[in-house]
Amino acid sequence: MKKVLSINSGSSSLKISLFSMPQEERLAKIMVDYADENNQLVTIKLPDQALIAHHYTEKLTPVELALKLLKKYKIITQATEIAAIGHRIVAGGELFHCSTEITPAMMIKLESINELAPLHNPANVAGIRDAQNLLPGCPQIAVFDTAFHTDLPPENFLYALPMEYYRKYKVRKYGAHGTSHRFVAQQAAKLLQRSLTDLKLITLHLGSGASISAIKNGKSCDTSMGFSPLTGLMMSTRCGDVDPSALVYLLKHHAFADMDECMKILNQRSGLLGVSEASRDMREIEREAEINPQAALAVKMFVKKICDYIGAYWLELGGADALVFTGGIGENDSHLRELVSQRLECLGINFQVKQNQSRNLPFDFATANSRAHLLVIPTDEELMIARDAYNLITAEQLSEQMPVH
Structure with missing residues (x-):
């Protein structure tokens, strides 16, 4: 031990x-x-x-x-x-x-x-x-966190910029939350009693920071976060995907004092907080949604962006065996999961309303005839970190014990 x-x-x-x-x-x-x-x-x-x-x-x-x-x-x-x-x-x-x-x-x-x-x-x-x-x-x-995404193919990690920017500055998609995506993918395989190398998964890490990954045969083949953890999904205070020309326009019109202020607003004052004008906490936003149109709009935008990426990754993978919800929102917000799942019915993905409200994690709330499982699995990044640390020191100790010929 x-x-x-x-x-x-x-x-x-x-x-x-x-x-x-x-x-x-x-x-x-x-x-x-x-x-x-x-x-x-x-x-x-x-x-x-x-x-x-x-x-x-x-x-x-x-x-x-x-x-x-x-x-x-x-x-x-x-x-x-x-x-x-x-x-x-x-x-x-x-x-x-x-x-x-x-x-x-x-x-x-x-x-x-x-x-x-x-x-x-x-x-x-x-x-x-x-x-x-x-x-x-x-x-x-x-x-x-980025290590899990190092197997992305070039067509998925490169931006359509002059190639010299990648060669010289390494500007590309790196992704994030890889430790979480890797952990829940492994747990999903155990829950489904299948080999991870035979599965196609879409994992949704939804929390203060949020990202989605397409995982095929145990490897990440695409993910929503990009060069930094700022892009992709709308998040608690981060903007997610934004047209760069809109930022240039705002800079020209002095909406920001400088680039530092611009980055601060994109990271700390945007996302759910920026749109709802009420809170960065999805729980508070959902409570306000019935009386506050901006809060209701923030929820709709958050759900839409999630579904945009699910649709893209469904095509990327050619369908999926399971969608996996994790993170603070993904694990605990049954209402948000229901809003997302309602929009997936056109893909033949169907859910059980009562089972979706279960507190007995992990669980599957898909119907028997659903084209994909709908799993809710608590993430445990710290356990994943401990596994890697233990495996590395154990491998090192074994190599030191090996006889030299």
Whole structure:
């Protein structure tokens, strides 16, 4: 048994889980909200116990807080019990095609591509540095969201720009949420009792950030996010697909002070928040939709964009064995799933209204005669990170034990 720590660093929060591997038993789940530097909210969930909240005013890094809690609740007695640490990294560009052990040379490469995910990668790097300082002898593994999408064919990842922009600047579709899409695809295969290599899946990661992937034979062949996590679906505060000339027009008419303000609005003030003019939270928007036309419009636009991509990927795959809903919205919002599913009936995809409202995850709410299963599967990026970290250190240890001839 080895204890593996999974770290998912965001711009204002951090999720940490400690697993016993290879049993995949979650020993603790910790959330650190450090948006308020003077009063950090930290919650810990232990097996079969209610969520416990702590407030810290002392200046501790998020990983320090997590280790302090793990010791407080006797999950570990000392940090050296942790055999490996896996870190979620949003963007790996074309430099990183798979999960890899973190070295000083690798860190230099990683920091060189911060621009690919400016809201996420710097926070991911900070989480790595924090863990390295606190557990200097512990193997650290980087798990890239973009890695799952590295098998996209050129016709799917290239933009119709002069090829020199790809050759010189590597401007292309990279995608995101690959760790989540990969996890739920594997879970879907288990649920359907089929080999993943024989399945055609459309996976829908719908949360604050949202993306859809077409998966064939276990590999991503197209995905909605592009060069950055900004494009594709309409999201909580991100705009999704926008005609670039509209942005040039707005810049010329001084709607934005400069390009930095433009990017801030596209990332933080657009999407559901921008259209509803009420909230970034789909739950609040749906509550307001009956009395607020802008909120109702935001829901309609969100559903339409999802269905646009499902239609495209249905053609890309030549049909699909299953559609998989995951993420905060995908897993919990039965009304949103119903709105999407109603528009899929023309494809011969039919759903059960009552089953769609089940709370017993995972489940399939398609009818017996539906042309595709409709699965709701909770994602677990931290478990996927732990799997990769454990597999890498185990493979390395086995190679060291192999006799040299």
